[in-house]
Amino acid sequence: MLNTDYKVENLKDLQEYINKLNPVDLAERFVELDDTELVIWIKLLNKGLLADTFAELPKDNKIKMIELLSDERIRDLIIKLDEDELVDTLQELPANMVRKMMTYLVADERRDKINELLGYPEDSVGSIMSVNFLSVMENENPRDALDKIRTSDLDASRLELIWITDSSLVLKGYAYLADIVRKEEGTIQECTYPITVSVYAKDDQELVAKLAYKYDLAEIPVTDSEGRLIGIVPAEWAIDVLHEEHEEDLANMHGIQDSSDEDDIYLNKSSFQIAKDRTMWLVICLVTASITGFIIHRYEAILAAHVILTAYIPMLMDSGGNAGSQSSTTVIRSLYAGEVNYKEILKVMFKELKIGFITGLALLAVNMIRMFVIDAPGLMVNLTVSITLLLTVMLSKVVGGMLPLIADKLKIDPTIMAGPLITTIVDTVALLIYFEVASILLGL
Known part of the structure; x- marks a missing residue:
């Protein structure tokens, strides 16, 4: 635990301690500091580490830190920030702060590049790439490359891959620093690996995460329409994208529209805002649930003649919803991994139909035995429930596999189809199947 006694004799120990911390850990400490402590820590940190820590801070703490710093310290901070980190910060700040920083504090030679990066759509590759x-x-040789590496002011992590271009700056491949060192007397072609994939600046950032995962890339190159290299996205940033997309997918699958700041901690979020984010799908499900009520009302004569059928409605609806969710989750995972696409929708539907038949038969057998042993409702009621269960599972599997592919084709997040929507559709269809089977088998 840190000594918070800020006497002169303790400051040297504190400075030595905090300058050994990781920026992520420092950012967590910064959030807990009061204004006086924050100013002291800022003065004790070296400029590079302070910039890395600043980049990790939540939005509100970035604003607080800028308000505490003098213009000179802010200018020093901006110099140490990479363009992508500076753009991320500017996108989070109030408009008056952005105007001041861009007008007075950002160096002239960086302003055009910053403005260009700010112009990319949110969640695009361009909004997260590094220049x-x-x-x-x-046509250069490894010695020329090593000379450039030695004089470069880039971080060591940005020098592990060296990009190879032609005279028009069109991307041709990449080389590892280690290979360039080992083959210093050879040619650059001996060190060059071909480009596996690349992305455009206006592509969705999710594509970067998919490619980094599929091809196990350390960096993903970003090119313009003519193939010229304009930026890169390191794998560690792709991990951040994966995390963001995972959280978004979880929210979609559970019917939550998260409109609050992603840096907000759950306990610090407004209860009203959280309730608002959760209410939309609940209202939609409430309205659509009236359809099931209408169906039950329509077939109330069947229920009146065989009241016991009512007891099995929740089981049938839950089984259908669970079966559909399993299929949608599997297909969404395959979509992200590039294993399936909309063109294969018929293959997916047929496959899910077979899967539904196999799993449905297993459930049918278990359910028939359970009903005979525990409920003993009579053979025809048992058959009605069990056959409905089989048909519901089969149809739910097909619907669960089909909807994500349709959503992807329509440029809608497929995970939206994996939650309340599938459940609502399956519930409605399960009831229709149930009562129609009952009408046939029970002669009603």
Whole structure:
């Protein structure tokens, strides 16, 4: 635990301690500091570490820190921030702060590049890419590349991959620093690996995460329409995208529209805002549930003649919803991994139909035995419930596999289809099947 006694004799120990901390850990400490402590820690941190820590802070704490710093300290901070980190910060700040920083504190030579990055749509590759990378031309030799590396002011992590271009800056491949060192006397072509994939700046950032996962890439190159290298997205940033997309997918699958700041901690979020985020789908489900009520009302004669059928409605609806969710989750995972697409929708539907038949038969057998042993409702009621269970599971599997592919084709997040929507559709269909089977088998 840190000594918070800020006497002169303790400051040196504190400075030595905090300058060894990881920026992520420092950012967590910064959030807990009061204004006086924050100013002291800022003065004790070296400028590079302070910039890395600032980049990790939540929005409100960034604003607080800027308000505490002098213009000179803010200018020093901005110099240490990479373009992508600075853009992320500017996107979070109030408009008056952005105007001041862009007008007076950002160096002239960086302003055009910052404005260009700010112009990319939110959640696009361009909004997260870094323009800090090292490239060499394919007609240069490894010694030339090493000279550029030695004089580069990029972080070591940005020098592990060296990008190879032609004289028009069109991307041709990449080389590992270790290979360039080992083959210093050879040619750059001996060190060059071909480009596996690349992305455009206006592509959705989710594509970067998918490619990094599929091809196990350390960095994903970003090119313009003519193939010229304009930026990179490191794998660790792709992990951040995966985390964001995972949280978004979980919210969609459970019917939550999260409109609050992603940096907000659950306990610090407004209860009203959380309730608002959760209410939309609940209202939709409430309205659509009236359809099931209408169906039950329509077939009330069947229920009146065989009241016992009512007891099995929850089981049938839950089984259908669970079966549909399983299929949608599997298909969504396959979509993200690039294993399936909309063109294969018929194959997916047929496969899910077979899966539904197999799992449905297993459930049918278990259910028939359970009803005979525990409920003993009579053979025809048992058959009615069991056959409905089989048909419901089969149809739910098909619907669960089909809807995500349709959503992807329509440029809608497929995970929206994996939650309340599938459940609502399946509930309605399960009831229709149930009562129609009952009408046939029970002669009503």
